[in-house]
Amino acid sequence: MNATDGTVSQTIDKLIDVEQARFAETHPRSAKAWARGRKHFLYGGPSHWMRRWAGGFPIYVEEARGCHARDIDGNDYVDFCLGDTGGMCGHAPEAITRAATRQLQRGTTHMMPTQDSLWVGEELARRFGLPYWTLTTSATDANRGAIRIARMITGRDKVLVFSGCYHGGVDEAHVELRNGRMQMRNMIHPNGVDHERVSKVVEFNDVDALEEALAAEDVACVLMEPLMTNFGMIPVAEGFHDAVREATRRTGTVLIIDETHTLSCGPGGYTRLYGLEPDIFVAGKAIAGGIPAGIFGVSEKTAGRLWKEVPHVNPRQRQSAHFGIGGTLAGNALTVATMRAVMEEILTPENYAKMIGRADRLAKAARLVISHHALAWHVTQIGARVEIMFSPRPPLNGAEVIATRRGDLETLLHAFYMNEGILVTPFHTMFLMCPATEDADVDKHRAVFERFAETVIEAGVN
Incomplete structure (x- = not known):
């Protein structure tokens, strides 16, 4: 200066x-x-x-x-x-406008699936490499659902994030490190959450800090972007992803990769481009062309662990097993129609x-x-x-x-x-x-x- x-x-x-x-x-x-x-x-x-x-x-x-x-x-x-x-996807692309108009004329939301959903589920599995998917109304909701699943199958409470992260309205992620101590970020109110009980935060690219934080085996999941994009872009250090995957597997910690921004890397996001192996994959925003939507996919192993906790419902029994994930408008017909248009015609x-x-x-x-x-x-x-x-x-x-x-x-x-x-x-x-x-x-x-x-x-x- x-x-x-x-x-x-x-x-x-x-x-x-x-x-x-x-x-x-x-x-x-x-x-x-x-x-x-x-x-x-x-x-x-x-x-x-x-x-x-x-x-x-x-x-x-x-x-x-x-x-x-x-x-x-x-x-x-x-x-x-x-x-x-x-x-x-750009503003008002023809493919999304056409798909949305067609579906609006057929009904926006039914709480029942459409045939478009069959194509969407198959394409999500092909594109991102995880077999089983759930739709939400935002990436925030997808992250919340992923965290809930991680807690259900591990019996643990803590969520580990990286300082400077942003994962939407997820309370556990509203923390950062200042002078080596965890505190609320961006003047966010703690909202009655006991972050000492439910959150851990370490610096991105710091393998030693990650290892120390996971050693107690009290962390349900690591929630991360493949590289950080919301605090100014922070590139990932060589070997860091391998270290994260090895440490999470060794300590029985679920690895959630949030690709809401890094979906810009290619059709399968950073995960498919660089061969990452998350237990749960999250994305949102662009996946339905700007119509509110989120997605999360789970690995075969993660799905099996979840089904032990929440088995498929017997159709002769009362249908009440929502297990705290989703919402009435999640997976609505309009969103599914535009999501198909996005993956079929735009994000090619x-x-x-x-x-x-x-x-x-x-x-x-x-x-x-x-x-x-x-x-x-x-x-x-x-x-x-x-x-x-x-x-x-x-x-x-x-x-x-x-x-x-x-x-x-x-x-x-x-x-x-x-x-x-x-x-x-x-x-x-x-x-x-x-x-x-x-x-x-x-x-x-x-x-x-x-x-x-x-x-x-x-x-x-x-």
């Missing part, structure tokens, strides 16, 4: 003020809509996440197609956020090749900008997903993210990008490609990123 930390922070704040003023000037209708929404929504919008955009208030969307969105003020954007993965090997190729292009261009300006920033790519982080090298774990993260510079980038017609994930600087993303969309990002770099360099805050 070219000035003291305090001066740099003040300069960034002034730059954010400039961008937010520019945003307010070009988004008057969204500003009015936000003021109206705050009168009746608890946090201003239908979901509290919607307030998190860096302009000072959120964009109100009029229409979105492919990888482009238009707001109610008439501003157009290249969308690399894609609903924070929920829109990975051909489309993944295009998406990953565009991610390669974006990552290489961003690295050239960083190199040209000699910036202490880096780019991480995994499949169709890219992240720019304002530190010189990829972090090894959550502690390194905490130590190096420059949240105010991220806020500045988000506000600057929106003013230049680009949307990225608002919680950090992550880019996702969809099948409709074109070279021109990626090239626009290069030009905007170049202007952003020049802006911060000129201000002396790089």
Whole structure:
């Protein structure tokens, strides 16, 4: 940096003020809509996440197609956020629209299966390599169901997660390490949960810490992403997955792999691409094209252990064995129809090749900008997903993210990008490609990123 930390922070704040003023000037209708929404929504919008955009208030969307969105003020954007993965298939793809319309005309939910479900079950098994599946309404619900199964078959309570993780609304995962001690992350309220009893947390890529945490054999499951994507992307160290699998098997611990984000790696996710062997596999968001859905699949061995605890119901007996998993709308006909369309027509090997190729292009261009300006920033790519982080090298774990993260510079980038017609994930600087993303969309990002770099360099805050 070219000035003291305090001066740099003040300069960034002034730059954010400039961008937010520019945003307010070009988004008057969204500003009015936000003021109206705050009168009746608890946090201003239908979901509290919607307030998190860096302009000072959120964009109100009029229409979105492919990888482009238009707001109610008439501003157009290249969308690399894609609903924070929920829109990975692109906005309003024809195959999903067609499947959803057809099913809406036949009934949305029946609490009974359709013939589409037969295809979906077979394809999930073929694609991800686990034989038995259950559908939920979100990845959060899928994770909760997976944890419940792990506890049922192990007789243990604790869930081990990695510091900096995010697995939706799973209470056990709302913890992180600070100064070596477990605490709540992101100012989350403990919600009456005794985390000392039900949670353990260690740093990602730390085999020794994992071994120590599992040694007591009181952990029901390890819940993890193949590499961390929600705290800034944290690549996995060589050999770490092998160590996790060996340690969990040796200690009788269920291994749950959550691929809600890393589904961007390919048709079978990171798990199939790299030959991982989870006991339970979880995904959500994009799997039904943005219609709320989650899935979890279990291995043959895990299914056998579960069936000993909860056998198939005798049809002559009262049907009441839901065992705390799912919900009335889980596996509804509309979701199943769109899930089939996604796997049959959109998240295909051909489309993944295009998406990953565009991610390669974006990552290489961003690295050239960083190199040209000699910036202490880096780019991480995994499949169709890219992240720019304002530190010189990829972090090894959550502690390194905490130590190096420059949240105010991220806020500045988000506000600057929106003013230049680009949307990225608002919680950090992550880019996702969809099948409709074109070279021109990626090239626009290069030009905007170049202007952003020049802006911060000129201000002396790089």
